[in-house]
Amino acid sequence: MNNRILLSTPHMSGNERKYIDEAFETNWIAPLGPNVDSFEKEISIYSGVKGVTVTNSGTAAIHLALAVLGVGKGDTVFVSTFTFVASANPILYLGAEPVFIDSEADTWNMSPDALEIALTEVKAMNQLPKAVIVVNLYGQSAKMDELNAIAQKFNVPIVEDAAESLGSTYKNKKSGTLGKLGIYSFNGNKIITTSGGGALVSDDEDLLARARFLATQAKDPAPYYQHSQVGYNYRMSNVVAGIGRAQLEVLDERVNRRREVFNNYQLELGNISGVNFMPEMVETTSNRWLTTLTIDPTKYNLHPLEFMTMMDEVGIETRALWKPLHLQPLFNNTKFYTDSENKKPVSEMLFERGLCLPSGTNMTEFDQLRVITEMKKLLNSSRKRVHVFNWNKKMGSNAKIQHKIN
Numbered sequence: 001m002n003n004r005i006l007l008s009t010p011h012m013s014g015n016e017r018k019y020i021d022e023a024f025e026t027n028w029i030a031p032l033g034p035n036v037d038s039f040e041k042e043i044s045i046y047s048g049v050k051g052v053t054v055t056n057s058g059t060a061a062i063h064l065a066l067a068v069l070g071v072g073k074g075d076t077v078f079v080s081t082f083t084f085v086a087s088a089n090p091i092l093y094l095g096a097e098p099v100f101i102d103s104e105a106d107t108w109n110m111s112p113d114a115l116e117i118a119l120t121e122v123k124a125m126n127q128l129p130k131a132v133i134v135v136n137l138y139g140q141s142a143k144m145d146e147l148n149a150i151a152q153k154f155n156v157p158i159v160e161d162a163a164e165s166l167g168s169t170y171k172n173k174k175s176g177t178l179g180k181l182g183i184y185s186f187n188g189n190k191i192i193t194t195s196g197g198g199a200l201v202s203d204d205e206d207l208l209a210r211a212r213f214l215a216t217q218a219k220d221p222a223p224y225y226q227h228s229q230v231g232y233n234y235r236m237s238n239v240v241a242g243i244g245r246a247q248l249e250v251l252d253e254r255v256n257r258r259r260e261v262f263n264n265y266q267l268e269l270g271n272i273s274g275v276n277f278m279p280e281m282v283e284t285t286s287n288r289w290l291t292t293l294t295i296d297p298t299k300y301n302l303h304p305l306e307f308m309t310m311m312d313e314v315g316i317e318t319r320a321l322w323k324p325l326h327l328q329p330l331f332n333n334t335k336f337y338t339d340s341e342n343k344k345p346v347s348e349m350l351f352e353r354g355l356c357l358p359s360g361t362n363m364t365e366f367d368q369l370r371v372i373t374e375m376k377k378l379l380n381s382s383r384k385r386v387h388v389f390n391w392n393k394k395m396g397s398n399a400k401i402q403h404k405i406n
Contacts (some may be wrong), residue, residue, distance in 0.1 A: 007318070007358050008358070010195075036054060038241075039248070040054055047176060049182075053199065056237075058184065058199075063234070064232070073095030074096070076096060078129045079135070081325045082346075087325075088133075099118065099337070100326040103350065107279065107281050111346070115151075119150065119154045130157075131159055138356075139164055140280060140286045159179055160176050162183060164185070165289065167287040168255075181207060186244055191251070191255065194243045194244040195243060214234075218232075254361045258359060274300060277292070291359045292355070294350065295354075319356040320354065
């Protein structure tokens with residue numbers, strides 16, 4: 001079909017040109033400038049943190065967070081297994097080793113029980129990690145109170161990867177502000193975008209100053225270019241920051257719209273047996289960046305990957321949930337902790353059953369109706385049914401038999 005429905009596309013507010021034009025008119029095209037300074041202040045005010053350093057990607061922000069926490073060769077960093085690879089790649093950049101922690105069912109995010117098991121075990125070997133990266137998936141905050149309490153007991157800092165949860169809240173606090181450092185992403189498919197970009201946020205202004213120094217090639221304070229340590233070219237440009245300023249102005253509107261899209265899906269599909277939407281924990285508000293659900297394989301013949309293929313054939317993009325990092329070839333033989341050795345890891349179960357639906361804030365009602373209609377067709381056609389055959393008519397008997405048809 002010509003009108004293909006995509007998963008999550010950029011949605012411009014119309015005000016972006018104002019800030020971009022200002023950058024051109026004043027010739028602030030090179031990296032840094034007034035838009036960068038203002039964008040950092042505006043994110044700081046929105047999030048309620050003391051400081052912000054904007055970067056050219058969310059991945060760069062994670063890299064800087066780990067670097068300023070002293071992660072280096074031979075260290076370990078614990079990280080959610082159920083996430084995109086960008087959450088873990090910066091660990092490898094620094095020569096450290098990731099250790100993966102399973103999810104729990106209430107939020108699909110890092111399991112506090114699994115984290116405590118892991119930290120207890122490595123402490124006994126005097127091998128505590130330098131940091132824990134907790135990821136807030138699809139807009140839903142993890143159990144940050146429990147995770148923070150456990151991490152503090154072992155004196156290990158948390159980096160809150162809020163790449164997908166900008167605009168979400170946890171007990172009236174903004175997602176991304178509940179760890180020692182937090183990160184946001186402004187990638188093209190996120191709830192707001194700068195085309196590409198990220199931010200490192202914290203109340204620890206010394207760490208942010210250190211991150212800003214590393215992000216600008218670690219130039220020593222000298223009247224010439226002098227460098228005593230490795231730095232990175234990670235700062236956001238003034239033009240890109242202008243896009244971000246306009247996008248941030250409509251963030252709350254975008255959150256409301258994503259939640260509306262989610263609610264429409266849940267209203268139409270949520271009562272279908274075997275279809276379960278990602279939960280929202282009490283005292284949290286998810287930005288519902290992507291609408292995600294699981295499909296019970298005991299009730300349907302189609303695997304989520306088959307749903308993806310068939311939806312693609314009718315011009316609708318869907319996506320599998322994240323493949324757990326401990327199952328990725330890149331991380332073969334990497335340590336993984338779950339909260340029980342006697343059951344299937346939650347992250348693996350979610351991957352095997354899960355699907356993301358188109359969730360863009362610029363979807364029309366007709367677009368969403370198309371998605372709902374096609375999903376209902378597939379769910380209905382693939383349902384495993386139990387038919388009762390009345391053998392009295394066919395065999396002259398009063399006996400009935402249940403026959404399961406796959």
